[in-house]
Amino acid sequence: MKKHNHDKLKQEFQGFYRILILTCVVVALFSVAMIYFMADPTMSTFKSTVPDPDIVSVPAEEDDFDKIEDGIHVRTGFVEAPGMMETVQNCTNCHSAKLVMQNRMNKERWKTTIKWMQETQNLWDLGKNEDIIIDYLVTNYPPKKKGRREVLTDVDWYELKD
Template sequence: MKKPNHDKLKQEFRGFYRVLILTCTIVAIFAVGLIYLLVDPDLSAFKNNGPDAEIVTVPVEEDDFDKIENGIHVRTGFVDAPGMMETVQNCTNCHSAKLVIQNRMNKERWKATIRWMQETQNLWDLGKNEDIIIDYLVTNYPPKKKGRREVLTDIDWYELKD
């Protein structure tokens, strides 16, 4: 009885594997194209994009961009207080203002968080703005004393049925 040639089998398997990968890739590209065609049947994204193409802009009123209502910056939800604009300009470039607001920390923890962002998330050197931002956050969003756990409020109780 003749022994099977494992090297030849490996080569045949690699060839089959490559054909399978290529086929799957072509099918995936075709599917994406078909989905795009269903979403944009006129292919308007590819029309009139030359140098003479008309640019459509949506007007934004300057007053609305940094509007303050009832002491709250409407766009971000930050409290209107000294240091707010420095916080908006440096913090909301990378993440939502809600992420900042929900993380109530003391001065030391904010400094540690900023250092972590600088070391791992490519946050730039804040310079003199760092103290302004930290003071703003500690003053307007101090840590909440929760105790063992927060008190449950607005609970809609119900009875379990047997």
């Protein structure tokens, strides 16, 4: 009699665990789907016929993707000079242009850094672009002797009121 009750209890627990596991799987899939759709609201499966005011469509002729103003590439802030587009195309795929510009190095250090990125960060072979990029960076963003901290410039000072 006890064995019969034990087997029946075991079957009930197995059924309960199956339902629990199925529920967990459904909740996990629903959570992943919600994260996916919330990350990019334009990917919603429910397309609205009302335009979203937060999503601005820019005609191709007004696109600032490669626009240059006052000798500066608008999208990245790079100085317009030979080698700029090679630098934009190869460096800003992985990190911001600001990171590139702040790392002012000489030719040897850039070569070492590129080699390190290729060995450890999956940077592709730059081929002939490597020398073009390094020349661009060394010419337009040469190393600076800064000391401990750069001098503050163009600061709008104000007085504190008691």
